[in-house]
Amino acid sequence: MLKPLLIEIGVEELPAIPLLKELKNIEHKYVDILEKHKLLGEFEFYYTPRRLVIWHPEFKTSQDDSIEEFFGAPVAVAFKDGVATPAANGFAKKCGVSLDELGRGEKNNKEVLYYKKDIKGKPSSELLSEIINEWIKSLEFGKAMRWGSNTESFIRPIRWVNVMLGDELVDVELFDIKSHKSTFVHRISNFEAVDISGAKEYFNTLNDGGVTLYQDQRREDILNAFAKLENENGIKIEIDEDLLEEVVAITENPTPLLGSFDEKFLNLPPEVIITSMKEHQRYFPVFKDDKLINQFCVVSNAFTDDFSEVIEGNERVLRPRLADGLFFWENDLKNGLSTDGLDKVAFFKGLGSVADKIDRETKIANTLAIKYNLKDIDSLNRAVELAKADLMSEMVYEFTELQGLMGHYYALKAGENSDVATALKEQYLPDGEDSDLPSTKLSAIVAMSMKLDTLIGLFSVNQIPTGSRDPFALRRAVNGLIKIVNEFEFEFDIVKTIEQLSINYAEFEKEKLTNFFLERIKQFYKVNPSIIEAVFSSGERELLSIGRKIDAVNNLANGAGFAEISSTFKRVANITKDIDLSKDMCVDTKLFEEKAEEVLYTKYSDVLASNFDSYEVELDALLGLKPELDSFFSDVMVNIEDETIKNNRKSLVANIYKSILNIANISEVRF
Numbered sequence: 001m002l003k004p005l006l007i008e009i010g011v012e013e014l015p016a017i018p019l020l021k022e023l024k025n026i027e028h029k030y031v032d033i034l035e036k037h038k039l040l041g042e043f044e045f046y047y048t049p050r051r052l053v054i055w056h057p058e059f060k061t062s063q064d065d066s067i068e069e070f071f072g073a074p075v076a077v078a079f080k081d082g083v084a085t086p087a088a089n090g091f092a093k094k095c096g097v098s099l100d101e102l103g104r105g106e107k108n109n110k111e112v113l114y115y116k117k118d119i120k121g122k123p124s125s126e127l128l129s130e131i132i133n134e135w136i137k138s139l140e141f142g143k144a145m146r147w148g149s150n151t152e153s154f155i156r157p158i159r160w161v162n163v164m165l166g167d168e169l170v171d172v173e174l175f176d177i178k179s180h181k182s183t184f185v186h187r188i189s190n191f192e193a194v195d196i197s198g199a200k201e202y203f204n205t206l207n208d209g210g211v212t213l214y215q216d217q218r219r220e221d222i223l224n225a226f227a228k229l230e231n232e233n234g235i236k237i238e239i240d241e242d243l244l245e246e247v248v249a250i251t252e253n254p255t256p257l258l259g260s261f262d263e264k265f266l267n268l269p270p271e272v273i274i275t276s277m278k279e280h281q282r283y284f285p286v287f288k289d290d291k292l293i294n295q296f297c298v299v300s301n302a303f304t305d306d307f308s309e310v311i312e313g314n315e316r317v318l319r320p321r322l323a324d325g326l327f328f329w330e331n332d333l334k335n336g337l338s339t340d341g342l343d344k345v346a347f348f349k350g351l352g353s354v355a356d357k358i359d360r361e362t363k364i365a366n367t368l369a370i371k372y373n374l375k376d377i378d379s380l381n382r383a384v385e386l387a388k389a390d391l392m393s394e395m396v397y398e399f400t401e402l403q404g405l406m407g408h409y410y411a412l413k414a415g416e417n418s419d420v421a422t423a424l425k426e427q428y429l430p431d432g433e434d435s436d437l438p439s440t441k442l443s444a445i446v447a448m449s450m451k452l453d454t455l456i457g458l459f460s461v462n463q464i465p466t467g468s469r470d471p472f473a474l475r476r477a478v479n480g481l482i483k484i485v486n487e488f489e490f491e492f493d494i495v496k497t498i499e500q501l502s503i504n505y506a507e508f509e510k511e512k513l514t515n516f517f518l519e520r521i522k523q524f525y526k527v528n529p530s531i532i533e534a535v536f537s538s539g540e541r542e543l544l545s546i547g548r549k550i551d552a553v554n555n556l557a558n559g560a561g562f563a564e565i566s567s568t569f570k571r572v573a574n575i576t577k578d579i580d581l582s583k584d585m586c587v588d589t590k591l592f593e594e595k596a597e598e599v600l601y602t603k604y605s606d607v608l609a610s611n612f613d614s615y616e617v618e619l620d621a622l623l624g625l626k627p628e629l630d631s632f633f634s635d636v637m638v639n640i641e642d643e644t645i646k647n648n649r650k651s652l653v654a655n656i657y658k659s660i661l662n663i664a665n666i667s668e669v670r671f
Contacts, residue, residue, distance in 0.1 A: 001060075001061045001062075002058040002059060002060060002061070003058070003059060003061055003165050003166035004055075004056060004057055004058065004059065004165075004166060004199045004200060005043075005054075005055070005056040005059035005124075005128075005163075005164070005165050005199065006053070006054075006055055006056075006162065006163065006164045006199040006202055007053065007054040007055075007128075007132060007162075007163050008051055008052075008053050008160075008161070008162040008163070008183060008202070009051065009052045009053075009132075009136060009158060009161060009174065010050060010051050010158065010159045010160035010161065010162070010183070010184055011050060011051065011052070011154075011155075011156045011157065011158050011159060012050070012156040012157050012159060013049045013050060013156065013250070014047075014049050014050075014155060014156055014249070015141075015155070015156075016049075016245075016246040016249035016250045017246065018141040018142050018143070018155060019047065019141065019155075019249055020245055020246065020249055021141075021142075022139055022140055022141050023047075025139075025140070026045060026052075026139060027045050029135060029138045029139065030043070030045070030054065030135050033131055033134050033135050033138070034131065037063070037127050037130075037131055038063045038064065038066075038121070039059070039060055039063060039124060039127065039131070041056055041058065041059055041060060042056070042057070042058070043055060043056045043059075046213045046214055046215060047215055047249070048211060048212075048213060048215075048251075048252045049249065049250050049251070049252065050184065050252065051183075051184075051213075052136075053213065059124065059165065060124055061123065061124050061125075061165065062121045062122060062123045062124055063121030063122050063124070063127075064121050065118065065119065065120055065121050066118075066119045066121070067116060067117070067118055067119065068116070068117045068119055069114070069115075069116050069117075070091070070094065070095050070114065070115045070116075070117070071105060071107050071112050071113070071114055072087070072088070072091035072094075072102070072112055072113030072114065072115075073085075073087040073088065073091060073112065073113055074110045074111065074112050075104060075111045075112060075113065076111075078091070078113050084099055088102070088113060091113050091115075095115040095117065097115060101115070102114070102115050103115060103116070124165065125165060125168075125170050125171070128163060128165070128170050128172060129170075129171065129172040129173060129174075132161075132163065132172055132174060133172075133174055136154070136158075136174060137152070137154075139155075141155035142155075143155070145157070148176065149176070150175050150176060152175065154175065157175075158174055158175045158177050159177070159184075160177060160180065160182070160183070160184065160193065161173075161174050161177050161178065161179045161180070162179060162180060162181065162182060162183055162196065162202075163179045164181060164196070164198065164199045164202075165199075166198065166199065167197060167198035167199065169181045180193075181195060181196050181197070182194060182195045182196055183196055183202060183205060183206065185205065185206060185208075185209020185210060185211055186209055186210030186211050186252055186253055186303040188210065188302065188303040188304065189208075189209040189210040189303055190209060194209065210252065210253045210303035211252045211253065212252060212253060212254070215248055215249070218248050218251060218252075218254050219244065219245075219248045221254055222244065222247065222248065222254050222256055222299055223239075223244075225254075225255065225256040226239065226256055226284075226297065229256060229258055229297065233258065234288065235286050235287065235288050235293070235295065236286070236287045236288065236290075237256075237284050237285075237286055237287075237297050238274075238284060238285045238286070238287060239284065240278060240284070243278055243282060243284065246282065247282055247299045250282075250301070251299060251300075251301040252301060253301055253302070253303045254299045254300070254301065255299065255300045255301075255302065255307065256284075256297050256298070256299050256300075257297065257298050257299075257300050257307050257310060257311050257314075258286070258295055258296075258297055258311070259283075259295065259296050259297075259298055259311050259314050259315045259318070260294055260295045260296070260315065261294050261295075261296065261315065261318055261319060261322055262294065262319070262322075263294045264326070265294065265322040265323075265325070265326060266292065266293075266294055267326065267329075268322070268325050268326055268329055269329075269405075269406070269409050270285075270292040271402060271405055272325045272329065272395065272399065272402065272406075273285070273292060273322065273325070274292070275399050275401065275402060276318070276321045276322055276325055276399075277296050277318065279399075279401070280321055281296075281298070281314070281317060281318055281321070282298070282299070283296040283297060283298050283314070283318070284296065284297040284298075284299075285297075296314075296318065298310075298311075298314045324398065325395070325398075325399075327394075328393070328394040328395040328397075328398060329395060331394050332390075332393040332394055332395055332406070332410060333410070333413055335393075336410075336414055337386055337389045337390065337393075337407065337410040337411055337414050337416075338389055338392065339355065339358070339385065339386070339388070339389045339392070340392065341392050342354040342355040342358065342388060342389070342391065342392065343355035343356075345391065345392075347457075348457070348458065348461065348463070349461070350460075350461035350506070351457045351458075351460075351461060354388050354391065357388070357453060357457070358384060358385060358387070358388060360453045360457065360504055360505075361384050361387070361446075361449040361450055361453045362381060362384045362385070362449075363501075363504055364448075364449040364452050364453055364501055365380055365381070365384050365445055365446060365449040366380070366381070367500065367501065368445045368448060368449065369445060371490075371491070372441065372445065372488075372490055374441055374442060374445060376419065376442060379417060379419050379420050379423075379442060380423075380442055380445060380446070382416065382420050383419070383420045383423035383424060383427075383442065383443075383446050384446055384449060386407060386411060386416070386420065386424060387404070387407065387423070387424055387427050387446060387450070389407055389410075390403060390404070390406045390407035390410060390424075391403060393406055393410065403428075404424055404425055404426075404427050404428055405425055407421075407424035407425070408421045408422070408424045408425035409421075411424055419440060419442050419443075422439065422440060422442075422443055423438075423440070423442050423443040423446040426438040426439060426440075426443040426446070426447060427443070427446050427447050427450055428447065428450070429443075429447055429480070430479075430480045430483050430484070431476070431480070432476075437483055437484060437487050438484065438487075441488060444484050444487070444488050444490075447480070447484060448481060448484055448490075451477040451478075451480055451481055452481070452497075452501060454472060454474065454477055455474055455477050455478070455513065455516075456498065456501055456502055456505050456513065457505060458472055458474060459508055459512060459513045459516070460502070460505040460506045460507075460508040461506065462508070464512065464516070465516075474516070475520055475523075478516065478517055478520040478524075479520060479524055481543070482520070482521065482524050482543060482547070485543045485544050485547075486543075486544065486547055489544060490544065491542060491544060492542065492543040492544060493541055493542045493543075494514050494517045494518075494541045494542070494543060495510075495514055495541045496541075498510050498513055498514060514541070517543075518536060521543075521546060525547070525550050527550060527554045528554070528557065528669070528670070528671070530668055530669050530670040531550060531553045531554050531557060531664070531669055532550055533668055534553060534664040534665045534666060534667075534668040534669050535549045535550050535553060535663075535664045537661070537664065537665035537668055538661055538662055538663060538664050538665060545615075548614065548615050549615050549663050549664055551615075551616070552614065552615035552616035552618075552619050552663065552664075553619065553663070553664045553666070553669065555616055556616065556619055556620060556623065557669055557671075562669075563671065564626075565623050565626050565666075566666055566667070566669060568626045568629055568630060568633075569623070569626075569629075569657070569660065569666045569667055570666075570667040571633065572629065572653055572656065572657045572660075572667075573657060573665070573666075573667040575638060575650065575653050575654075576650065576653055576654040576657045579650060579651075579654045581654060581657070581658045581661065585651040585654050585655050585658075586651065587601060587648060587651050587652045587655065588648055589601060591644065591645050591648040592648075593645065594635055594636045595635070596628070596631045596632045596634070596635040596636050597632065597636055597649065597652065599628055599631065599632075600625070600628040600629065600631070600632045600652065600656075601652055603625055603628045604625060604628075604652075604655070604656055604659075607621045607622060607624075607625065607659075608659070615663050618663065619660070619663050619664070622656070622659055622660050622663075623660070623666070625656060629653075629656070632653075636649060638650060638653070
């Protein structure tokens with residue numbers, strides 16, 4: 001039989017960020033528990049800041065009946081001369097029956113002891129308490145708390161539990177709270193518990209009580225209200241998806257409202273205003289004609305027809321935030337952009353102060369400037385010098401996430417040239433998966449210098465990421481370097497660059513940092529891992545070339561007929577496995593005895609004489625030697641008694657293999 005099942009766990013307000021981080025796991029964990037208890041069925045999961053809800057439109061009222069089979073020892077072993085052995089008695093005890101109740105079966109072509117047990121499915125009502133407890137306690141929200149006399153912890157205190165199978169209450173106890181046929185609606189509607197007669201009535205009760213249970217509906221309601229406000233006021237509300245999801249998670253009755261602030265605060269950089277609104281108040285910034293205006297959008301959770309006090313209250317809360325920002329801005333402009341004091345700000349133990357870091361970054365930047373032919377060295381040095389200066393500003397002390405950006409604004413106000421100011425703003429780019437990249441060569445070199453100093457410096461004091469632990473975001477730093485190198489087509493040999501730049505650091509195992517780069521490359525390029533390994537096997541350690549070779553091999557490997565081509569070149573690799581490819585391998589055409597030798601050599605010589613626009617075209621030409629190689633293997637005996645001719649033939653094949661190996665070891669590509 002099937003009945004609707006409602007599970008509602010009422011809590012004190014859930015913090016949005018931990019909830020959203022665990023959200024992707026919540027349903028999977030519940031499914032696993034249902035499967036274990038043989039009660040899997042379709043369900044929906046809902047959440048508001050005060051409740052976690054599971055709804056099964058149809059749920060089994062009991063487990064399905066099942067059959068359990070037991071196979072024991074071979075009969076010849078279980079009985080000797082008609083007398084039961086310990087093997088027979090042990091099997092009967094395991095099955096919980098007498099010897100007379102055991103049957104016979106066949107397993108592995110032998111007659112064995114056998115018993116079949118009919119298992120009656122348990123009623124769901126007897127299992128739900130265990131299921132719910134296991135599910136709730138499996139959720140990982142990070143920090144947890146204890147309350148009352150509980151010895152176990154959860155993200156927030158649980159205040160009510162409501163579990164109904166059809167119209168019947170299911171006895172469940174969770175954190176000392178027993179289930180009850182009641183729920184809580186919006187506090188403004190009714191502060192007390194509201195009794196519920198059955199599962200289906202629950203949804204109407206919440207709706208009438210000012211609670212929009214479905215998170216997708218809350219999101220849609222917010223976006224529709226945004227669109228209405230935009231049309232009515234000729235404005236544009238900037239939608240930050242992360243902020244939107246957070247607002248959905250902290251509201252039960254979302255109502256977007258427009259508020260305003262004093263126009264004088266528009267003298268602040270827009271990012272300061274937006275950060276004040278988003279980070280501290282969860283407001284959405286408002287634009288008109290692509291410019292930030294003195295309005296904001298707040299999503300209220302109030303359940304009322306008059307929102308005037310709500311708007312006024314939010315305006316009142318925002319005002320001192322912006323006033324603080326304006327005070328910091330004006331003070332910082334008076335003090336100017338200066339590095340004074342950075343020598344007293346520690347960077348990391350063993351790596352000195354932030355001022356020391358600036359000195360190291362300057363040396364790296366000048367090395368890269370020569371390498372990448374940057375002419376404006378003065379601007380480069382000025383940018384590196386000022387890059388961390390805004391750490392001493394009052395604004396960045398209050399809004400740490402604006403570091404770099406505020407340096408940009410202060411630099412412009414101080415009359416620094418625009419290239420320097422831009423480099424300050426872009427010094428951390430790219431700082432995420434979809435982040436922008438530095439916009440100029442100067443900015444790119446500043447960003448690279450910062451990342452390289454952090455990488456080399458921390459490796460030199462043995463601060464190497466392990467497992468998922470990466471407190472200094474060194475993996476992200478390597479990803480950023482790869483992106484910058486590819487964007488600006490900078491030559492960057494990993495081994496040589498680390499060797500060249502590490503002279504200003506304590507001695508360390510440079511190979512570890514090289515391997516760290518290689519591991520990040522494996523994660524960076526979303527291709528068959530064996531393709532990346534094939535490129536690494538070529539000995540290539542130059543970042544730009546690695547990327548181009550990976551693309552070349554990947555494009556060809558995904559083309560038709562590559563598996564057949566690969567098999568030919570695996571044979572080439574096998575024939576040349578004992579040859580030292582680092583040495584010159586001369587081919588004497590006078591020693592050719594077969595037509596296939598001459599044809600292969602001529603075609604290969606044509607490939608060598610060609611100029612290729614890309615590794616893909618070059619590799620395609622080399623792999624295009626397959627017909628000639630196949631004919632060579634078919635018509636020419638390589639391992640003959642005449643050592644001179646044998647070695648000449650091997651050298652011909654080895655030269656071809658070496659040319660391919662300069663791009664990638666094709667024989668390592670697996671599918």
